[in-house]
Amino acid sequence: MADRGASALSLPDDWPAHPDPVLALNRMGGFDWDLDTGLFHMDAQAHEVFDLRPDEYDGHPESLSVRVPPVEAYRLDALVARSMKDGSENYGAYFRIRRRDGSLRWAHTQGYIRRDGTGRPRRIVGIVRDATEELADSEARREQAARDADRREQTNVVQLTTAALAHARTVQDVVDVVKDTHGLTHLGATGLVMGLVEADRIRLIAEGPAESAVPETRVTRVDENCPTSEVVRTLTPRFIESPEEFAERYPVLWHHVTGLGITAAAYLPLIVRARPIGVMGVLYSGRSGFSPKDRGVLLALGSSIAQSLQRAMFYEREKDLATGLQQAMLPRTIPSVRGADVAVRYRSAALGRDIGGDWYDLIPLPGGTPSGAGRVGAVIGDVQGHDTHAAAVMGQLRIVLRAYAAEGHTPATVMARASVFLHELDTDRFATCLYAEADLSTGVVQVVRAGHIDPLIRDADGGCRRVFVDGGLPLGLSAEFHSLAYPVGTLELDPGTTLVLCTDGLVEQPGTDLDDGMRTLVSLVGSGPDDVRNLADRLIDVAEERGGDDDVALLLLRRRGLETAQSGGRLQRQVAPGDPGALTEARRMIRAAVRAWGGRNRADEIELVGDELITNVLMHTEGSAVVTLRVFIGSGRRLRVEVEDSSSALPRRRDAGESGVSGRGLLLVDLLADAWGVESRGGGKCVWCEFAVRDND
Template identity: 35%
Template sequence: MVPEPSRISVGPVTSTESSAEHRLSMLAATGTGLTGGEALQYALDQAVAELTGLAGMVHWCGPSGGRPLHLAVVSGLPRAALQGWEEIGADAPSGAPTHAVRDGTFAWMPVVDAAGSLPDDTHDTAASRSVTLSLPTATMVAAVPIPGPDAPLGALSVLTASGEPTAGQRAFLPAVARWAAQRVPQSTTAGVSRRWWREQPVGSYPLIAQEPVAHALRYLRDGFLVVDGDWRTSYINVEAERLLGPAEDVLGRVLWDGPAGRVPGLEARCRQAAADGAPVGCDVQWPTDERWYHIRLVPVPNGLTLYVTDVTETKIRVAQRAAAERATAQRTAPIGKLTSALTYAVTARDVVEVVAEYVLPPFDAAGLVVEVFESGRRHVVGSVGYSPDFLRGITETPQAHSSPFNDVLRTRLPIFMGSPAEYIALYPGMAERAAASGKQAWAFLPLIASGDPIGCCAISFHEPRHFTGEERALLTALSGLVGQALARARLYDTEHARAQELQRGLLPRALPSTPAVVAAARYLPARSGIGIGGDWYDVIPLSADRVALVIGDVMGHGLTEAATMGRLRTAVHTLADLDLPPDEILAHLNDLVSDLGDDLYATCLYAIYDPTTGLCFLASAGHPPPAIALPDGTVFFADLPPDPPLGAAEPPFSTVQLHLPEDSLLVLYTDGLVESATRDIDSGMAAVARCLTVGPGAFRTGSSVGPSGDRRASRPDPCDAREHLDRLCDALTTTLLPAQELTTDDAALLIARVQRLAPQNIASWPLPDEPVAAGLARRHVREQLTAWHLDDLLMTTELLASELVGNVVRHAKGPIQLRLLLSRTLICEVFDGSQATPRIRRAAETDEGGRGLQLVAAFSQHWGARYTTDGKCIWTEQPLPAQP
């Protein structure tokens, strides 16, 4: 027989003595985390390896001494092969283990004599004979005591056929026994020793089989069994015998050969627990009695212990309790779910959708009609499972006619009809209506709010139905919740409709179409609450094809804020007509807001875009910066000074100048679009930038006049550009304000695509500050209009330019500049260096002058003046002649 290799590997040695020293040093270095059973196993393995033994044994008697020696640990051979050594009586003559414990010293004795017979002091049993006959005739036993505090705790023995141990080997055995003894808990009381061995793994199980403990385990209420490393049963108590069979039929057999092998998954769980080295528990149904047991698998060295507890009654109680809880939950779930869902239902349509989702499925219903009675007639709020034609018939039923709806309103009691026959019996005149509905059972429930019936909720079914008392009570309770929610929702609908109507009246109904910009806008009211907001936007045409883009937000919600917004919007239009720069307009608005009250504040962004230069001038009063999307896909936000909002600011306001390439997008918005309870403003602005990155230049525009001089060539259809901007508005609002998200602030969005006036449509000349300037102006006008093929406008334009320039020479100062712009109209501008505003005055019949501006007003469609940084500009507009 070949002994097992040592569990502690050692390096090559040159002699027995050096090998023993090496093993002792290795054991001495072993950590203190070993259990007592592991320490005995390691010590025995090293002893067998050092003596080149066939097998090894550790017998245990405990600290009390004088007790039988029990086989605790084996090495080199299966435990079944050493059954003759399982127990050595205290009074019976024995071999080396008994002598080592009794004498407390090294013992060297044979297993058999030269004739091959058993020693006189060995029990003659079939098991011992089989052991003896399986060993060589020259097998000897070397044993040393395992020292204890007062007496040896047991013996460590090695079976060897290699001859008598050398002096070094004889010294190694006591040393390794002492090393193991130091790691085994020691006590002078047997109770502590038994407690420790109860905690030891299966390899030390025979040590716990001392009489009191063994008796307790044997008759333990729960099943207990032990299997070794080969999955053979080595111990089984009485309760486990009831499950597995008699002990004589089970011990020594593989656990899976009995009823345990028919338990689904048990073998796999046992093997997994042994492989993981961690306890695990599972519930299984035993095949012999079909009861449920909880099995706890505890891995131990060389085996596994199984604790089996009957949990059938517990499972039955748990199942009964769970079934009762499920039944209760199923009965109350519709009320709980409906109550929770109705708290989020804002509109009447929301209430109908909630009822359809949370009431119809639990009752397996197929149809729903929610009706209310107002202004003397029935009104269907919402329905499920009915055609429009059928619903129209409902509203046409006279109020005095006998019907379930009228009776429910009159009596305030529900009506349940389980079949068409019951329906016709109660309402003979409505047989056709019952047949047209396509349903077989109905529950008409009154909707009552604040003690008054407001309508009826009709729930219908595809099959005839017997309504139990519980179903009737539950449906009646649900109808009460629906009635309260519907009354609240209809009040919200009414107020919200009024607020929306007022809001629409305060905002521009349509954005103007201008040559400089194509614009699209969106206004999204808050989805929670009914208060109207103070957000607004506007696009205002200015002189010389310039455009003002405005967006603002009055802080707060309500009629006061809406009225303030209306005042500000009107003021902006008035100030824009004066052609004031953005910073001056904000200064006037700040005075207006300050005069309205100390608790009113508003943010505002005012921008003026000039298509002749591509410059955009912006001023902001506490408003979020606009986003600019360039045609190449670049997106950035304007760097605006942090001026306070209107009502809290101290003018002057700062003005920022931007150069916008043609087809750039200028995106103005209020904070309600980018900021919410779940998103800060920086994250919202980043989301705006991501949306604008995709294709902002999809509609590039060319020049407005082609090479041939056709002033209407190459401009794309503005409808296409506006459609693109509308899609972009929808994308931004959908991304930043999803439909399912409740918002507490309204939001405004204005997107403008800027256009440049083609260079060939701009003509400009400096003029001297002398009387000859009028003649030069007429000549320049004549030459330019001829080039533009506008001969029909020659006379009037010459007159206008001559009068404007002459007025500057007589009443203002230079430098003088004349500019003509060809756009949708013909624009004539005269710039000078004076800040004095020209005014039309009534000239007397004898006055020689004073009629110049009257002629300008008479021959132009529009005219006006605006201030510049170094003077003023007087301008006129004339309509272009119709094209053939």
């Protein structure tokens, strides 16, 4: 602290030095220290600084020990010795003096070191002055600056907390912001409690630290004697400024928190529109009392938290209402399907009540086979819009489409009638939809697409691909523009293959086009688990991680490979009109396949029925007949004959009469086959029949 002004002192020629009158006017005393003799001369003003009378000082520095505490004396001696040793010309230091009445005052000294020709210190001339007021002003300024900094920091905490609360959607989001340790630390708090008012009770939703939990206060009545209940009853904050006050006012609660080192606490009612919705308690250790500024900061923080908490409660109520409405519109259960594993999932949009009209459905269809594997209709769809009206329209459309499918209409007819219904519903909404009708015994799936995204197929080995299906206009629009002819696509599900249907919320991402989203989905499905339930969970988890403001509906249907019949072979041939050679080859193919696949005992029946079906096509339609033979190996061996044509006219039984030579075809099929039926295939149809055969025949 060697410093200011010492170098400006002039050395007197005589000794002791005479004090400068200017110094005296500024209440500065002078001293002259002869290092050879050790005498330390002080003037009258210096005596006043040290609070010494002239007769109490003998000129030796040791005599000053009655006024200079030992610690201060050691520090000054070390400073002077170091300055003389390192060649310094001056030094300066603040030190304390114990006055006659025992009080301490601050003083400041400056000294100029005079040396001889060899550089040896010979004499020190300097000043000493009272620095109490100077340091008091400086200390006051430092304390005021520290208080201002604390207040700014607390105000910043309120501002930062308020800014963070602006992004809180749920009650838990609000709790997470308030419990942020950085904010609590800057407020000087060591603990927190927060509760919500529910009827005449207060339920805690947050408390910390964990070891401060008080089981008896998880739920409290508003009329109990505890600070949270009191501030809710009175709508007035409660500031507890000492442990004694805490123990006196709330002895039961104090008994539980006495070991936590709590010395002060502030309990604030969280009020919105003059109604208490909750309460917050901020706990402190090592603190007593709250200044008006502290109270203002806490009240401002409580007001901000109350507003955010109210918004979060409204958001959660609207979210619950919207989600409940949409869940009520979706199927409560999905029927089990023999021959398939099915998984459905639904993820609601991220925005409050802005739910969408996404839906899924699985519809058992009439028909089936003796093997027990059935026919099902799988539906995925999305009504335009994100509101409760979209959900309501979705519910009506789902029920209508289910009814049309269950009546046995073809997939194209189901979609066309659903479009007409939506158009006549007198709503401005349209809907995209995909309807897939699957025969699980054969794996044949007929798909109709109304403006919806394409389905995916995941093979048993994990490979996945997008299946491009010709489609028509969305439901409602096709009826409005008189374009109700929906093309039907046909695909096959081999055992272990999975059909993936979803809405665009799983595909579309901001900044990417649909094709990129589909490629990403193909990759996700291909790399996902084999089990359809685990795969569905994985896809929904990805949707959750991605976020987004659109709903997601998902339906996965996997054809089983073990419990249902498994295809052991397949042959196919086309028979054109006017080509008797092709008809003969088809008959030979049927005969050879039947014998090779173990149906020798029923070869004649199968060949006769196949010939009848082919002949009917050639006689009653203008196109070719496509003959397909399949063998299924499972719980029993079955042979299946399918004859497909391009005519949409369905076959019907006719009375041939006693002398009629035609009209007996379907009677013959019904008599010889174990099961038979008709399916729509695009613009045509397929007549099929099945025969149960014994192995090794």
